[in-house]
Amino acid sequence: MPTIGIIIGFLGFSTFGPLVYWYFKFDSKQNAKDFPKAEYLHLVFPIIGCLLMTISEKYDNEMYLACNISLTVYLAYIYFRFVFKRRTMDSHLLKLDKVIFITMSLLLFVFLIQYFVATIQLYVIGTGLSSLIISGLFIYMMKYPPNLMKAIHKTKPKPEQIHTIIEALEVKKMYHKQGISLTEFSKTINIPKYIISITIKDRYLKSFPEVINHMRIEDIIKKLKNPDSVNTKIEELAFDVGFNSTSSFYTAFKKETSMTPREFQKASILNH
Structure with missing residues (x-):
């Protein structure tokens, strides 16, 4: 050799x-x-x-x-x-x-x-x-x-990263985009997925998909409480905030409120 x-x-x-x-x-x-x-x-x-x-x-x-x-x-x-x-x-x-x-x-x-x-x-x-x-x-x-990734997950998010993530969700409302995933969200704001997951878990005590659905439902709840939205189709409201199917919307809504959207709307109007 x-x-x-x-x-x-x-x-x-x-x-x-x-x-x-x-x-x-x-x-x-x-x-x-x-x-x-x-x-x-x-x-x-x-x-x-x-x-x-x-x-x-x-x-x-x-x-x-x-x-x-x-x-x-x-x-x-x-x-x-x-x-x-x-x-x-x-x-x-x-x-x-x-x-x-x-x-x-x-x-x-x-x-x-x-x-x-x-x-x-x-x-x-x-x-x-x-x-x-x-x-x-x-x-x-x-x-x-x-x-x-467990070793990497111990890395703490930087303040500017936290600000960017929160701004993208709460101000820019990126969750309104239908079908948005953690991977797509990560690429859009140029922050690693694990940093986003850590930040979201610390701030909202939820996973990324749970936070997306929660914020969408919160937007719909605000609209349902508005008397002017009585004649608006609830499905249209769901699509406007990012849901891409009525079944996923109704499931998420009932999980958040324990009521159907129509029941919630009637209860809100009666309370007013």
């Missing part, structure tokens, strides 16, 4: 340990903003190993043995420092951590067998097993996608 192929393989193998370690370490510190410069010391071994293997091929075997030892030490430390001690995390994230740890442990097992029983047949089998293990992790994460 060409030397460059061996070096590339070593570089990938030698960085397994640091990458998994960083995942667990900074996953446990969800508020970590800056990557400490001292952490780059974990890359000293991969860099030195690549240089030695570039200078002389006689270090190849020793470097791959060192990779196995390095990954073993990293996984042992990760287990006792992070995996074993975590009890208060979200159950799904904790399960994901265990799956990732088990995946890396299985890969290490394959690498150890390949190293100590170095036959071409075993390398082929090991490659197949490694692919199967990684595919298993991929399928698991597709079926049970982790909520990786």
Whole structure:
């Protein structure tokens, strides 16, 4: 095999340990903003190993043995420092951590067998097993996608972002646009969706769709209380404030007022 192929393989193998370690370490510190410069010391071994293997091929075997030892030490430390001690995390994230740890442990097992029983047949089998293990992790994460946005959600919205969101809803009344979604709203005001969700939850104690429906119903309620709207079709009022179907409008209205629009209108007129 060409030397460059061996070096590339070593570089990938030698960085397994640091990458998994960083995942667990900074996953446990969800508020970590800056990557400490001292952490780059974990890359000293991969860099030195690549240089030695570039200078002389006689270090190849020793470097791959060192990779196995390095990954073993990293996984042992990760287990006792992070995996074993975590009890208060979200159950799904904790399960994901265990799956990732088990995946890396299985890969290490394959690498150890390949190293100590170095036959071409075993390398082929090991490659197949490694692919199967990684595919298993991929399928698991597709079926049970982790909520990786949780760390980002701890970011507090800026005052100007809060002002823009509230202005778009309460002043510009963007909820009057039929079929408006969180994604469309986010693109229009150029603010990330998670920032909008946090702001709306803090201010209105509702989700984005709930706030949209609530504001639409509030507009209709004001019109229904006006005696001049008695002869106006209620469905027209619904379409004017952004509802795109009568069924969704009636459902939302009854949820907000416990009455149908017509019942609410009659009650309002009688009270006046």
